[in-house]
Amino acid sequence: MIDLAIRILIYGAVVSGIWALVASGFTLIFGVARILNFAHGTFFVLAAYLGIVMVSSGVNPYLATLLSIVLVGFFAVAIYALLLSRIREHEVMVIIATLALALLVEQVLLLIFGEHGISYPSLITGVLRLGGTPITLKRIAAFVIAIIVIVLLELFINRTRLGKMISAASQNFEGAMLVGLDVEKLFRVTMFISAVLAGIGGILYTQIFAATPIAAVKSLIFAFAIVILGGLGSVRGSIIAAFIVGYILTITINLFGARWSEFVALLFIIGILIVKPTGLFGVEE
């Protein structure tokens, strides 16, 4: 019993930390550029697959990890420059194009790698015993890294000039343009950060769990649950919401099995929409 409690406590923290990264990236680009990026999960999956390919072809694992995260960031900037910047005003087309992109990448990955789950090579090995419950060090490391990245993100948005500009653009787009901010550049930077967050999430996730190309689309369920609870566009909201959703999912998986997690996420979303549709920190539109 205590064993299960400890497991839920630790696993929940790890899962929550990873989802906080993914969801805050999704909500960041929505808040700043009003882009509902259905291809966000693609960055999550792509970073993991890129890293795995590089490591298996002999690149140093740490270098490969760093490279794949940065590459995914540039991939996102390219997607923005080539596709999204042209259709940003057509909200319907943004959704359709990004969803099509997510499925496109998913199909290509399926054709290359097949539908078997793959895991990222372990960057950290070792096991810690917590009152008899063995916990791998990479889980603890994943949690610590996720927290560090979240803190850095908060510092970046609130303390740096660029971060403040991004924050300004998300609060008032026209106002930001009026005072002379280059919003297009801000959007590209935000897209980069958003994808990097998803990419780090993807690599941390595949360190612990196996991932398949299908996660490109499937991960959206949990990301949506988090951003709806946290309030669309609120980074802080989605970080807090990630821990609530993360623990609910961990409890569900440990008590009932992983196959119920999608149902629980949907019921949870519908529950929020009935009770408090603006979420914890959302602003009424």
Add this chain to the structure above:
Amino acid sequence: MKVSEMREIGLKKLTSILILLLMAVVAPLVLPEAFVYLLGLALLFLILVISWDVIVGYTGQVNLGHTVFVGLGAYTAALLQVPSRFSGTIDFLASLPSPPPVVSILAGGIVAAIFGLIIGVITLRLKGYYFALVTAILPLVFMQTVFVFSSIFGGEEGFSIGLERSLAASTTLRYYYALVILIVSFIIIRFILNSEIGLRFKAVRDDEELAEAIGIDVVRYKVLSFVISSFFAGIGGAAIVHYRITVSPDLYDIPLMLLIILAAVIGGLGTLYGPLFGGLIIYLLKNWWLKGVVMTLPEWLPINDEVILYIILIAIAVLAPEGIWDKVKNILETASLRTSKSS
């Protein structure tokens, strides 16, 4: 425009509709059987496309979960036909007699409409993106039901309802049934969209605040549009099951959703006739031609028919976000203006 000109256009439209109808009726008599079978499936696919156009093109609400209603209709019809699938789980349902196809197709529509009502009431009263977000994840969740309750729904492979419960034994006759179901659905949808209700849908789409200001209950009409759209998606799904005799999770799945979107976007959202043509072209392109093209590609290329369709969809979204139909129409109009000026 003069009355005589309007009459001329009306006459032109009528003749083109009659010619198309004639072609649809004659088709199975001249085409090979395998193609007739595919054409019939394409006709039922068109029901899914025009019903999607009701909520997205005419009412302006981005529904990304249309296939959920297709799948609900499909599984409802299939389970009504094969109630023995419930034995061992919900035993009292297992001994029900199986109804005639008309009843199970209508039941498919009704179940889909009821579910549409529930989801619509919860999500459409909220402004913003909630409707798109929730409908987007519905297919993923419903796919899961098929695997979790695989003793009832048959898991990945689905199950067969048996040839004796199909629309008709012969392919030709089944094709004609499909044609009739499409025409009836089309006429009803067209009637609704041309009525006062349809005008209100369009008012909600074009300017929600203005529609509200002139006294239209915006939420009510959005929900109504969604229920109508879901109903016909359910009818389409159920009809597909009775046509091809099998039900499987592909009817819930996102690739079908993207195919519907592609068809409607190519045809032009909110035009009803456009999606009809777009749907026919895309369905036959995918199932008849594209598979052959992919076969000729070198094997190491990670490209299949779906990849090509997604690339087309992204290209259209970027190059003609206002819809390809509008773009073509604009080009034709400027061209005809130029010729009329020069003449």
